[in-house]
Structures are given as structure tokens and as C-alpha cells.
Amino acid sequence: MNTDTHGWRKVAAISVQLSALSLILSACNLPQPQADTARHFTLTGPVAATALPDGMVxxxxxxxxxxxxxxxAIRVSENEVIYNEDARWAESLDDAITQLLRARLGTIGGGNVVTVQIQRCELVRAEANAVQLAATYSITPPVGASGEVRRGSFSASPRTWTGGDQGALVGLLREAINEFGDALAVAVVKK
Structure with missing residues (x-):
């Protein structure tokens, strides 16, 4: 028996099968990979000032x-929010806002403790692309100090995004948060 001929038949059979598989796969309309269009944004930058040891917490x-x-988040009506998957936060929004406020308030002495709840930090399409920041806060005196807890609310001054560059939108949100930090600093001094 000629084993050499038998081996060539196996190779030929496998070759035919691979060719058929190749034709089947090439006939499939597999989707082409798409470029990732998502952009990732951050509110924070390098911290310029050093916090005081007895600075606000x-x-x-x-x-x-x-x-x-x-x-x-983009608000499209009073009770509807959509999410822009192409504009993503590179850091969690709560951490970013906390860092911005700490950088602003940590240089103010007195040791007060600030607690913040953010209700809005978003683009509002239903109001002609208004950029809104709304928050409530409490300022608690340091342990052992006299004084009452002061509570308040804040709404940023009107800002409008003109569309296009999402980086400009993030800049407007950062401006609103910095405005909030300034308002908290004033609230602490007023006592």
C-alpha cells in the first residue's frame, strides 16, 4: 500500500475544507471596527494652593x-435626562467637584466643615442650552466651637453653551463650580 498517496489525499482534503471555510468567512458581512468617538473630560487641574492645617474641611x-x-447628563425637559455617551467624565463627578471645592476652601482657616449636595450640574437643552449648577450646603463649626450649623442653597449665575465644542461646556460647568466655591467662602466669613 502506498502511504505517500494516502497522505497527499489527507492534505488535499484539509486544503479543500480550509478553502471552503475561507470562502464562507469572506462571504460574511462582518462589521468593520468603528473608531471610538467618546471624549473624556475632567473638571480638575493641578492644585495651586496648599490647604491650611486648620482650613475648612x-x-x-x-x-x-x-x-x-x-x-x-443632559436635561431635555423638566423630568427627562439623557446621557451623551460621546462626552464622558474621566473621573467621577462627585470626586471632581469635591477636589475643586477643597482647593478653594482649604485655604480658609477656622476648621469649619462643609457638606454639599448637588442637585444639578448639567446642560439644559429645554432652556436654550443653559448650563445649570444647583446645590444645597451646610457649614458646621469645628468640634468644641460655639455657633450653629448654617444651611443654604446656591444656583449659579446664568451661563449658555453655544454648542459645538464639548470642552467649552465642561469649562462652563467648572466656572459654575468655582462660583459656588466663592459663594461658600463668603458664607463662612459672614457668620
């Missing part, structure tokens, strides 16, 4: 539930 900011997504 900013507890971690609490966000409204709809703001906890990495995708940027």
Missing part, C-alpha cells in the same frame, strides 16, 4: 442620582 460631595453616570 469639605466632606465628599453628594450627587443627585442622575449625575452619577460617567456619561454627561
Amino acid at each position: 469639605v466632606r465628599p460631595v453628594q450627587l443627585a442620582g442622575h449625575l452619577r453616570s460617567r456619561a454627561m
Whole structure:
């Protein structure tokens, strides 16, 4: 028996099968890979000032539930929010806002404790692309100090995003948060 011929038949059979499989796979309309269009944004930058040892303490900011997504929230009506999957936070929004407020308030002495709840930090399409920041806060005197807990609310001054560059939108949100930090600093001094 000629084993050499038998081996060639096996190779030929496998070759035919691989060719058939190759034709089947090439006939499939497999989708082409798509480029990732998502852009990732951050609110924070390098911290310029050093916090004082007895500086204000900013507890971690609490966000409204709809703001906890990495995708940027966009309010399209009073009770409807959509998420822009192409504009994502590179860091959690609560951590970013906490860092901005700590950088602003940590240089103010007195040791007060600030607690913040953010209700809005978003683009509002239903109001001509208004950029809104709304929050409530409490300022508690340091342990052992006299004084009452002061509570307040804040709404940022009007800002409008002109569309296009999402980085400009993030800049407007950062401006609103910095405005909030300034308002908290004034509230502490007023006592």
C-alpha cells in the first residue's frame, strides 16, 4: 500500500475544507471596527494652593442620582435626562467637584466643615442650552466651637453653551463650580 498517496489525499482534503471555510468567512458581512468617538473630560487641574492645617474641611460631595453616570447628563425637559455617551467624565463627578471645592476652601482657616449636595450640574437643552449648577450646603463649626450649623442653597449665575465644542461646556460647568466655591467662602466669613 502506498502511504505517500494516502497522505497527499489527507492534505488535499484539509486544503479543500480550509478553502471552503475561507470562502464562507469572506462571504460574511462582518462589521468593520468603528473608531471610538467618546471624549473624556475632567473638571480638575493641578492644585495651586496648599490647604491650611486648620482650613475648612469639605466632606465628599453628594450627587443627585442622575449625575452619577460617567456619561454627561443632559436635561431635555423638566423630568427627562439623557446621557451623551460621546462626552464622558474621566473621573467621577462627585470626586471632581469635591477636589475643586477643597482647593478653594482649604485655604480658609477656622476648621469649619462643609457638606454639599448637588442637585444639578448639567446642560439644559429645554432652556436654550443653559448650563445649570444647583446645590444645597451646610457649614458646621469645628468640634468644641460655639455657633450653629448654617444651611443654604446656591444656583449659579446664568451661563449658555453655544454648542459645538464639548470642552467649552465642561469649562462652563467648572466656572459654575468655582462660583459656588466663592459663594461658600463668603458664607463662612459672614457668620
